Amino acid sequence: MxxxxxxxxxxxxxxxxxxxxxxxxxxxxxxxxxxxxxxxxxxxxxxxTREALLEVLLRTRLDQLTQNAGELETGSPPGAALVSWFLQAVAFVRTYNGVVALMAAAIEDPESALHASCETVRSAGTRLLVRAQAEGTARADIDGTDLFALIGALGWVGDQPTFSPRAGRLADLVLGAILTPGEG
Missing domain, CATH: 1.10.10.60 (Homeodomain-like)
Incomplete structure (x- = not known):
């Protein structure tokens, strides 16, 4: 170029x-x-296309989330790694109003320019969740898709002016539902 x-x-x-x-x-x-x-x-x-611009813009942030998951996976206790990454992912989806809808659509559309990046992030979160579940620090009845959806839900909450001030508190409540009693 x-x-x-x-x-x-x-x-x-x-x-x-x-x-x-x-x-x-x-x-x-x-x-x-x-x-x-x-x-x-x-x-x-x-x-x-707009999606091509968003894909390039978001890919760097999504790749960073994936890299952070890998570092947390090898360098932090499972429960702490999951919490740290989850909060990073929520902060990411709150950066850009409307990105949650794009990510939700992209994860279901293999032809989407954002599909691979979203799938990689979901897989990274799933690995952290499975690791925490194996240790007993996260509930066994949720999966990586649930985790991805919960991150998206918290991003949506942050997009709503009425609920945005409560987003941090709601993230804590969601983490409390993901982790087993005594964790967090």
Whole structure:
């Protein structure tokens, strides 16, 4: 990629991060291009669809969550690793209003640009959950899909102005339901 094209690409990602953090996943692509100081055609040359832009923007964060899960899996006790990762995942889905709906749709659609990243994150969370269950620190009657759905539910709560102030408390309640008594 030419240096100027690479610079435009990076500006577009930075602008998309800002716009989507402020206005959600449906932020105006025209506004993103304007913030990046490029034309709409340049945005579409780099990202032919909204999902393609979101996939690149979110993939880095999702890959980081997956990497963090691996580090926690080898470096922390199972229950503590699950709690730490769960809270990181909830913080991620709360970063961008509307990302939960995209992730929920992507996990069911193998053709989605976000499918692989979402599936990898779900698998990473599942490994942490199974490890905590084997140790007896997490309930045995939930699975990785339940965990993924609970993270999504807490992200949705954070998207709602009425409930957003309660999101931290609700995350604690959900963790209390995932962990066995005496953990957390």
């Amino acid at each position: 030419r240096a100027d094209a690479r610079e435009n690409y990076e500006h577009l990602l930075a602008a998309a991060h800002e716009a989507i953090a402020e206005h959600g996943a449906e932020a105006s692509l025209r506004d993103i291009a304007r913030r990046a100081g490029v034309g709409l055609g340049t945005l579409y040359r780099h990202f032919p």
